[in-house]
Amino acid sequence: xxxxxxxxxxxxxxxxxxxxxxxxxxxxxxxxxxxxxxxxxxxxxxxxxxxxxxxxxxxxxxxxxxxxxxxxxxxxxxxxxxxxxxxxxxxxxxxxxxxxxxxxxxxxxxxxxxxxxxxxxxxxxxxxxxxxxxxxxxxxxxxxxxxxxxxxxxxxxxxxxxxxxxxxxxxxxxxxxxxxxxxxxxxxxxxxxxxxxxxxxxxxxxxxxxxxxxxxxxxxxxxxxxxxxxxxxxxxxxxxxxxxxxxxxxxxxxxxxxxxxxxxxxxxxxxxxxxxxxxxxxxxxxxxxxxxxxxxxxxxxxxx
Numbered sequence: 001x002x003x004x005x006x007x008x009x010x011x012x013x014x015x016x017x018x019x020x021x022x023x024x025x026x027x028x029x030x031x032x033x034x035x036x037x038x039x040x041x042x043x044x045x046x047x048x049x050x051x052x053x054x055x056x057x058x059x060x061x062x063x064x065x066x067x068x069x070x071x072x073x074x075x076x077x078x079x080x081x082x083x084x085x086x087x088x089x090x091x092x093x094x095x096x097x098x099x100x101x102x103x104x105x106x107x108x109x110x111x112x113x114x115x116x117x118x119x120x121x122x123x124x125x126x127x128x129x130x131x132x133x134x135x136x137x138x139x140x141x142x143x144x145x146x147x148x149x150x151x152x153x154x155x156x157x158x159x160x161x162x163x164x165x166x167x168x169x170x171x172x173x174x175x176x177x178x179x180x181x182x183x184x185x186x187x188x189x190x191x192x193x194x195x196x197x198x199x200x201x202x203x204x205x206x207x208x209x210x211x212x213x214x215x216x217x218x219x220x221x222x223x224x225x226x227x228x229x230x231x232x233x234x235x236x237x238x239x240x241x242x243x244x245x246x247x248x249x250x251x252x253x254x255x256x257x258x259x260x261x262x263x264x265x266x267x268x269x270x271x272x273x274x275x276x277x278x279x280x281x282x283x284x285x286x287x288x289x290x291x292x293x294x295x296x297x298x299x300x301x302x303x304x
Contacts, residue, residue: 120147
């Protein structure tokens with residue numbers, strides 16, 4: 001049995017801060033091992049010496065982080081809008097920018113739900129990854145606002161992660177969770193033909209980093225799946241716009257008469273993406289900012 005003879009929590013945080021180079025990450029690591037997660041101010045934070053197993057586990061996680069592994073992968077899970085999502089090397093790490101995109105999508109789903117005659121919104125998360133956007137819609141709105149969510153990804157590995165996250169949420173919420181279907185394929189082309197024209201909301205966080213940007217990204221970003229980050233240029237040559245453009249094109253084919261597409265993009269892509277949406281026939285187009293005030297979420301409503 002381990003004996004509590006090691007450093008205190010505070011001393012271990014200070015030690016690991018030297019290893020990982022960031023005091024807040026050192027605290028996250030120690031609290032992860034202690035089972036405290038990222039929550040602050042808990043009354044049961046230990047004040048005495050920590051046992052050897054706890055210290056060894058925290059040091060091991062710190063070594064992985066110091067070697068360049070993203071903290072989210074080190075932990076194997078990460079919070080997203082109140083969800084605790086499985087996150088590993090198979091998927092892109094959900095970011096605060098995407099949480100804000102989810103907020104925009106939720107507002108559109110509520111608006112669309114008011115006009116759905118009680119049937120509920122049919123939503124598609126194109127390029128679901130962890131399932132973060134799909135689960136945000138399903139858990140924060142639930143039935144009857146959302147009838148069903150289709151989560152599509154071209155990566156079988158990513159769908160395995162999404163399936164694990166959906167299963168965990170369904171175990172907790174049961175019948176309160178709307179129907180969620182996971183589909184393997186490229187963007188909306190993988191959807192059942194019967195859904196064409198019946199989709200109310202398309203939400204997507206597609207790759208939008210240009211290939212020439214990749215070498216200059218931080219090592220922990222380049223530890224994420226390249227295919228989930230890097231896209232080719234748009235038809236007008238805009239760097240990294242290719243997948244945003246693909247989702248927009250396909251969304252117009254699947255959305256109903258009053259549907260909306262909400263797509264995350266890079267700030268410099270906002271003007272050409274909005275112009276493209278207008279050319280495709282979307283009648284009400286705008287770009288919502290992220291928490292830093294940068295253009296981030298393209299909102300394109302169908303007008304037909």
